[in-house]
Amino acid sequence: MSFVPIIPATLELDPQGVPVSSQFGDVYHSASGALDQARHVFLRGNGLPARWQGRQQFVVVETGFGLGHNFLATWEAWRDDPAACTRLHFVSVEKHPFNAHDMAAAHAKAGAPADLSARLIRHWPMLLPGFHRLEFSEANGRSVCLTLMFGEASDWLAQCVATADAIYLDGFAPAKNPAMWSPEVFNALARLADSVTTLATWSVSSAVRKALTDAGFAVEKTQGFTGKREMLTGRFETTRTARSSEPRDAIVIGAGLAGTALCERLAARGWRLQLLESRSAPAQGASGNLAGAFRPLPSRDDNLMARITRAGFLFGLHDLARLAEVGEPVRWAQCGVLHLARDAAQARKQADTVATLDAPGEYLQWCDVAAATAHAGQTTAQGGWWFPQAGWINPPSLCAAHLAIASRHPLFSARFDQHVDAVRKVAGQWEALGTDGQVIARAPQLVFANAHDASRLLRNLGNGEWLPLFSARGQVSHLDAAHCAPLNTVVCGSGYVTPAIDGWQPTGATFVVNDPDSALRESEHAENLDKLARMLPDAFTTADAIPVRGRVGHRPVTPDRLPVVGALPDHTRLWLLSGFGARGLVWGALCAELLASLMSGEPLPLERPLTDALSPLRYRSSQS
Structure with missing residues (x-):
């Protein structure tokens, strides 16, 4: 459409x-x-x-x-x-x-x-x-x-x-x-x-x-x-199959953006929940970055990516406002986001997209170089899209807010340092097993919200080879803000950079498929700084070496770069919430709401073509 x-x-x-x-x-x-x-x-x-x-x-x-x-x-x-x-x-x-x-x-x-x-x-x-x-x-x-x-x-x-x-x-x-x-x-x-x-x-x-x-x-x-x-x-008048009632009792594996958002959404519906996380605290994987860009990604033909990021962005804005209203505000800044063109040819395409869509200015605008520079507060290499309602979000604070609200519900429990080695189904109940083979948790429903590690657990069930969910290493560089020009807004393009946060300016990120190494690399710092210089030629205030820190996260990615949300085939009451890639901030809340609605038999928050496009079954059917 x-x-x-x-x-x-x-x-x-x-x-x-x-x-x-x-x-x-x-x-x-x-x-x-x-x-x-x-x-x-x-x-x-x-x-x-x-x-x-x-x-x-x-x-x-x-x-x-x-x-x-x-x-x-x-x-x-x-x-x-x-x-x-x-x-x-x-x-x-x-x-x-x-x-x-x-x-x-x-x-x-x-x-x-x-x-x-x-x-x-x-x-x-x-x-x-x-x-x-x-x-x-x-x-x-x-x-x-x-x-x-x-x-x-x-x-x-x-x-x-x-x-x-x-x-x-x-x-x-x-x-x-x-x-x-x-x-x-x-x-x-x-x-x-x-x-x-x-x-x-x-x-x-x-x-x-x-x-x-x-x-x-x-x-x-x-x-x-x-x-x-x-x-x-x-x-x-026509008789239809009677409505069924599923047990509202589930294990959720993973306490990143996906798992914490899902727990909050299911807890709001009265579910009994057991959240299991292998790390000692939530948001320790890719969800632990200092900040990330929160904005949609439009296209002239309004393709699937554009429609799903738009829906995620709009629901995300509502989610952030709702969290603040119930006393769990998230650390974020609605400073706007600039998405700069790579070159003059792409700039013309971006301007044409804005003209074609004719969307409200509060959602999307086109900026030439002068306007983009005024928004950013420093010289930009190109013009680009301007999202006035967008900004940056601190992912750990978003996870903490969702987890805090879920924890208000008496039927919710969270346990950390709980590595799930395997899962199995016994007498209609899903069981999560630790490394010693002992049962960690038991419930009639089970959700994999544990990034690319879901593939391992699914393969252990004997039928996960069809799911192309892989890991992408992403290194973010944190630059000492004292050596950087002040920045008013988030800037995206060949990479991304946010205004200074706690004295550091996050920029990145690299993208290396199926590389499990978590060590920082000077070569990837250099790559991030090169991307930044191409977007903002005057980003650095000194020619001296810039103090750099950083962080590596491994993001779950699919071939079509869309999330996977829904029921997994061959097993009843087994669900998947993953594949956010670098867009967990724009997709996390919406995808959690979608899965909670599916699991609870409620009206869905997206139209059928979009829910079908996110279903894990899209990969199963493509191989049949």
């Missing part, structure tokens, strides 16, 4: 003060009140709140997020219900989302719950196409998970992976916006439904009733809201 720029909606009011769309010639909600309409039509029409009570999770799918009043009304009802489900998922599609300022103004005018509106506005994502997942946790351990799909409803609903308990149909009137009420949309919704799925809408159009019936829904007219005599409710 090509990148389609989002055209935001504009807040307009009719003489009665009701939000309207001049583009579609229709109102966003009844003049009698947006919140009351949502409660009558969508909550009551779907048997809520009674149907979510006592449940582990409940999933609402909506067509037409609009100003978010239905979401806020649902969130408020869920929050005020002590018997409500532990996790409420709200999945909604919107082709023309509002910006945060307009939405906040509309919420205030409609009398929406101010605290919930403020939380939504604070985390409102950039208006970019695709999936955007936001999570809002409550003090009692419950959470609301909002998945927004910005773009054409028929496209995104067809690629959504979820099972709906309730459907809200709330587009503009069928005569005004027929695409939202099309057979394609209703068939996509039917694919997300099963025998317990209900729906509700204010529209009783005969064409809508027929299209819903043709898609497999049984519908009936009921009492409408205020001046509207009737509305529609329905239920999906």
Whole structure:
């Protein structure tokens, strides 16, 4: 799917003060009140709140997020219900989302719950196409998970992976916006439904009733809201396989960016977890670097790498904000990132990419040499991409924050200095064995989040030869900042460099495949300094030898440079989270959320083509 720029909606009011769309010639909600309409039509029409009570999770799918009043009304009802489900998922599609300022103004005018509106506005994502997942946790351990799909409803609903308990149909009137009420949309919704799925809408159009019936829904007219005599409710009639419930009890091997993020995400879902790490502390491998660049990687054709790094970057921003809100802030700086072109030819391609994508300036801009130099605070060799919301992250602090939140949950435990020599399955339970052959941990589910060492454990099971997960040595050089010109922002290109941190300026990194040596090499320091000089000719303030320290990490890499996230074949309840390469900071949180959603049977935070592109099965199928 090509990148389609989002055209935001504009807040307009009719003489009665009701939000309207001049583009579609229709109102966003009844003049009698947006919140009351949502409660009558969508909550009551779907048997809520009674149907979510006592449940582990409940999933609402909506067509037409609009100003978010239905979401806020649902969130408020869920929050005020002590018997409500532990996790409420709200999945909604919107082709023309509002910006945060307009939405906040509309919420205030409609009398929406101010605290919930403020939380939504604070985390409102950039208006970019695709999936955007936001999570809002409550003090009692419950959470609301909002998945927004910005773009054409028929496209995104067809690629959504979820099972709906309730459907809200709330587009503009069928005569005004027929695409939202099309057979394609209703068939996509039917694919997300099963025998317990209900729906509700204010529209009783005969064409809508027929299209819903043709898609497999049984519908009936009921009492409408205020001046509207009737509305529609329905239920999906086709029998589907009953939903299964997997045991929420797992071993996670590895306490780097992958394993700690996954533990936090699973703990939020109430899992019993045992985290095993061979080192004496978390973030001792490649996740232990002083700092790394945190930014996406766009492309003119919006390829897989571009789409997955964009999704990871956006979810990562939300994750960083969420961690700070719950008292575990990460050490990072939103100083912006420059991605410099190698030469004039690539500079022209980068400029063309920015023009073609037409993305919001808060996400991506093009800078010529003068502008890039102004951002960096020192001369740059070329112009390049400018990511104003990006920056650097200290990976150990990110691991520590995720681990600290996971540790708040009583069913979580972490053990270090625990080398897992082998794994086996006995009577439906996975067992992790130490070097002495004794069982270290036992659970019905097992996750390999231990970088490239996952290949060893998988081969020990007798079938890991098909997985091309290998190690890449990366040496980072830490330069004494007293000998370096001040730098305002992260700069990437042939390598990367960050502003000074604790008196040292990290730059790198080398990339040497299948080299297990962890010793520092002067030749690789020289390589890193050469890359830096090519990006920033005035990086050094002295011709004298620069004091250099450094660090070597071994990163798990795949042939297509994409992560591997999902179930491993031939074994039930065996999962893999690895292959981040040099992009663990942009992929870690999103991939952990994806795997936690897969393991928990929840709606996925990415569209189906992207989840398929990350699955370990892509390598198994390519060899069959």
